[in-house]
Amino acid sequence: MERVVLRTHYSNEINPGMDGEEVVVAGWLHERRDLGGLLFLILRDREGIVQVTLRKDKTSEELLERVRRLSKESVISVRGVVRSDKRAPNGYELIPREIKVLNVAATPLPLEVSGRIKSELDTRLDSRFLDLRNPRNREIFRIRSEVLKTIRSFLDERGFIEVNTPKIVAAATEGGTALFPISYFEREAFLSQSPQLYKQMMMATGLDRVYEIAPIFRAEEHDTTKHLNEATSADIEAAFVDHEWVMGVLEELVAFVYENIRERCGKSLEILGVELPEVKPPFERITYTEALELLTEHGVELEWGEDLSTPAEKTLGEIMGAHYFIVEWPTSVKPYYTMPFEGREEVCKAFDLMHPRVELASGSQRIHDYEMLRASIEKHGLSPESFKFYLEAFRYGMPPHAGWGLGIERLLMTMLEIENIREVILFPRDRRRLVP
């Protein structure tokens, strides 16, 4: 049986030097320009566009008829001969020998794929598959893929082991954020808000350095351009190190991601119209108390012990102007597993990595002493009983350890200067949106 070839080349694999060669390209009918005796079809694939040129006097009536009324965004495969011509886009065009119509697109389209008429985000998300045919929107996801690869290779290089922890968990273990309850056979369970407890338990195994890139679920009813109810978190945890060490990993990672994306995603960045700034570690560090003083100087008053409000975060971002760390947080605003400073228990070894626009990551050195952790859980008004499975790991030899969690969507939106976080995730889940 003969194999049907629907594609031999992507559009970017063809050049004017291939004049006379036969190729098969496949994609979507981006545009049709009928000049009467001349008909141009613009085919779009993942890598760009190809012009297919049909001359009325040199093309069979049958072929002309097939494409003349073909709707935009229909799927076609074109077998044709490359013809070098400087009048054509990219310097070449295809003279078709055969055009297969693989699927006809219905009309009218729910949005303008060309991007000539900008649709609202809501309209775009309703027809996300079409929205992502627009190169500008699609390239975000190429970069996203490259960012994830970069993070993996960076952490692999440093001896981290990738792990997968459960996303269905037994209880609202950490307190704080709201969880999504689900039905788990005869019991109630929850979607995991963070791999925190499990990655810490990994420190009691001897795996030493672990990371996980996975979804996190938060049932908060936030309604902003920087929150999602299902997001992606890159988490690390490392044993025999302190918070300073993991901060170093974090800032070097962020800088490496910028450098790598600049190097490997030049074309995508160009399509997005983004020029990545130089990001050089070490990032500036300010203590929580210093942050409050800075804010006071700029007319934003906060009580010591309060978490930063959105306006405070914005003002600080304007002052700092680049990535920075906020360190030495009040112990009271950070979770129970955070290690306080010895001798001044009111502050702890926690840090937030900030981009001028938004918080990117937070982490800390953890409490590794069983009794201390137990006491801290109680102090936070939580019950050690419900943390038994976690606490057990601290009874039989838990090394000192530290870690952080980095929001992938936050990283992407700040890197690519995208206003709404929903744009950097394929199918965002927010307060109102569950479909598609």
Add this chain to the structure above:
RNA sequence: GCCCGGGUGGUGUAGGGGUCUAUCAUGGAGCCCUGUCGAGGCUCCGACUCGGGUUCAAAUCCCGACCCGGGCGCCA
């Protein structure tokens, strides 16, 4: 959840008591055109979120619902 703004053809918009038989662009249907590249020209098609109210008259004003955007809150 609170505050502010909004909902007009498939998409994006103009219009803010009668002049609306509702503007423009894009799109769709069709015709013309041999070098388009946001092709061009001509013809046609297609809309006032829903429910109540005010008024001689409502896309326009009022009330409610639903939906959208922004700001905030919530969120280690």
